[in-house]
Amino acid sequence: MNLEVVPQIYDGTGQASDACPPVSLLRDLGVLSATERLLSGRLVTTLRGGESYNMVYHLGVYNPETGRSSARMLREKCIVSMGAMIGKAIAEFWRNQDLARRGIAVPYAYGVVDASIYMDYIPTDRAAEVLRAIRLSPETDESQAALAQLIAIAIKLDRAGYRPRDYIRDLLYDGDQERFVYGDTGEDLGDPDPVNKSNVSTLHLLGRFPGLRDLIQEKSQS
Numbered sequence: 001m002n003l004e005v006v007p008q009i010y011d012g013t014g015q016a017s018d019a020c021p022p023v024s025l026l027r028d029l030g031v032l033s034a035t036e037r038l039l040s041g042r043l044v045t046t047l048r049g050g051e052s053y054n055m056v057y058h059l060g061v062y063n064p065e066t067g068r069s070s071a072r073m074l075r076e077k078c079i080v081s082m083g084a085m086i087g088k089a090i091a092e093f094w095r096n097q098d099l100a101r102r103g104i105a106v107p108y109a110y111g112v113v114d115a116s117i118y119m120d121y122i123p124t125d126r127a128a129e130v131l132r133a134i135r136l137s138p139e140t141d142e143s144q145a146a147l148a149q150l151i152a153i154a155i156k157l158d159r160a161g162y163r164p165r166d167y168i169r170d171l172l173y174d175g176d177q178e179r180f181v182y183g184d185t186g187e188d189l190g191d192p193d194p195v196n197k198s199n200v201s202t203l204h205l206l207g208r209f210p211g212l213r214d215l216i217q218e219k220s221q222s
């Protein structure tokens with residue numbers, strides 16, 4: 001991943017600048033309710049993925065019903081791979097919803113417009129740090145809780161017949177809610193198979209943390 005920070009754009013007039021999706025689109029997607037007002041909108045960063053170009057927006061929102069203002073972060077993931085990009089975006093959105101239905105936490109996805117998926121951005125991602133901690137100090141409460149989540153996600157993916165390339169690589173760790181969320185439901189996840197269950201993700205987990213083999217086996221069988 002190549003993180004590139006772009007200049008912040010904010011026009012100060014209470015209108016979204018050109019660098020933010022239009023208010024009408026934000027309303028259609030449900031990012032803004034019918035009564036909420038957009039106070040500010042700016043592009044904070046762009047992220048380059050292997051199959052996408054991502055824009056991350058910071059939105060200032062006023063809710064006249066509560067009299068409160070709040071901040072919201074939105075990610076626009078634009079699929080840029082070769083061919084059938086709109087179909088790929090729709091498939092990725094569908095998988096995000098499928099995982100949510102199966103009890104795997106995902107960033108909330110609002111919808112698809114052309115080849116772009118709009119979803120919540122998680123500004124507190126700590127996946128790399130938490131995975132390192134599981135390897136180096138598996139006995140801590142945080143590592144144990146995180147490992148239990150990795151096992152639970154692997155079991156749900158296997159039951160659904162998903163055969164992802166590397167499910168751990170596609171997880172984010174939401175530092176606020178202290179949980180893994182499935183951030184990238186793109187082609188690397190593949191599609192579920194209701195007939196042939198899988199063991200790809202539990203095997204992947206065992207391979208990734210060989211020192212924890214006994215613990216993982218014990219927990220995944222209980």
Ligand SMILES: Nc1ncnc2c1ncn2[C@@H]1O[C@H](COP(=O)(O)OP(=O)(O)OP(=O)(O)O)[C@@H](O)[C@H]1O
Pocket residue numbers: 001047048049050051052053054075077107119120121122123125172183184185186188
């Ligand atoms: N909801 C999110 N909140 C915070 N960061 C995110 C979110 N979704 C993605 N990211 C970051 O953006 C990067 C690119 O996103 P993503 O992996 O979905 O793109 P991709 O094009 O599918 O890339 P890949 O080649 O890894 O499949 C991720 O590595 C992750 O660090």
Ligand SMILES: [Mg+2]
Pocket residue numbers: 049050051184185186187188
């Ligand atoms: Mg991907």
